Amino acid sequence: MLAPLTNQQSHENGQLSDEELYWLKLRAKGQFGLVMTCATYVQENGKGFAGQLGISDDFHIPSHQRLTQQLRAQDAIAVIQLYHGGMRSPENLIQQVPICPSKNEEYGARALTLNEIQEVKTNFVQAAIRAQKCGYHGVELHAAHGYLICQFLSKEINIRNDQYGGTLENRARLLFEIIDEVRLHCGASFLLGVRLSPERYGMDVQEVKTICQRLIDQNKIDFIDLSLWDSFKLAEDKKYQNCSLLDHFTTLDFKEVLLTVAGKIRNGEDVHNILATNVDFVTIGQSAILHYDFPTKVIENSDFKAVETPVSRAYLHSQGVSDKFVEYLKRRKGFVADDS
Secondary structure: OEOOOOOOOOOOOOOOOHHHHHHHHHHHHOOOOEEEEEEEEOOHHHOOOOOOOEOOOHHHHHHHHHHHHHHHHOOOEEEEEEEOOHHHOOHHHHOOOOEEOOOEOOOOEEEOOHHHHHHHHHHHHHHHHHHHHHOOOEEEEEOOOOOHHHHHHOOOOOOOOOOOOOOHHHHOHHHHHHHHHHHHHHOOOOEEEEEEOOOOOOOOHHHHHHHHHHHHHHOOOOEEEEEOOOOOOEOOOHHHOOOEHHHHHHOOOOOOOEEEEEOOOOEHHHHHHHHOOOOOEEEEOHHHHHOOOHHHHHHHOOOOEOOOOOEOHHHHHHOOOOHHHHHHHOOOOOOEOOOO
């Protein structure tokens, strides 16, 4: 699977650009079985970065239809990641105070009212309905990395005292309500996944395991996408260092729900090592940028190693990476050669 990678290539009104279309189409051509968009905002005040895709309005439908047609033509599964930045939506970008489950002084965010929580839920569901109309095979709900749904899950960020705060069941209420509504409106055959991250932003490994088990037992989603930052590391919290962070999750009985994992899976050996741990498919980020046909190369050579960084601008162009994306990648230390 192609990771949902921020790339800042699209238009400021949320419409897909030719550059982003080409970037994604080329990955489908390179045999990524599931091609996922970048985080795509479902509400105007949830935009998280410049040049971000949107699906907050019917205005966005035609450009997404162009994308799904191209991905389907390559026999790829087309999935869109649905997102709201919450407190992490920059005020200067959204031109208003960002929102959060609770008032957050660090980010200058205000607390959502109950009516606004219902509006957020509605907008996630409406975005999923649009995605289905656009020809996507399914959607992934972004509940990781400290964005809005994750903010609700976090016991540090979410200090509400109503039905959306307090206990883990209450903090997870919004996520499960969105899942229920998407299933109701989009049907059983529409793919539905959830991205979770078990660390940072107040997330707790055991709480995330509990959420995973509930997702599995309810059997309303098709896959869980775990973003681990590093798929081979121990948990940061010492009380969970009795096994690897990944092992905490692969020991769960996933039943009919599939598991994918992201985090420093960068060469053929990594792919095979992760697949050997009861993970169903792998999510590739950095190596997908460096090689549009990374899956093809690993299938042909199980020992394939990605090109070493830094790489030149010209090399990235050869892999379907536009100048806008290159400028974004320059923020990663040692990724783009200084003279390019």
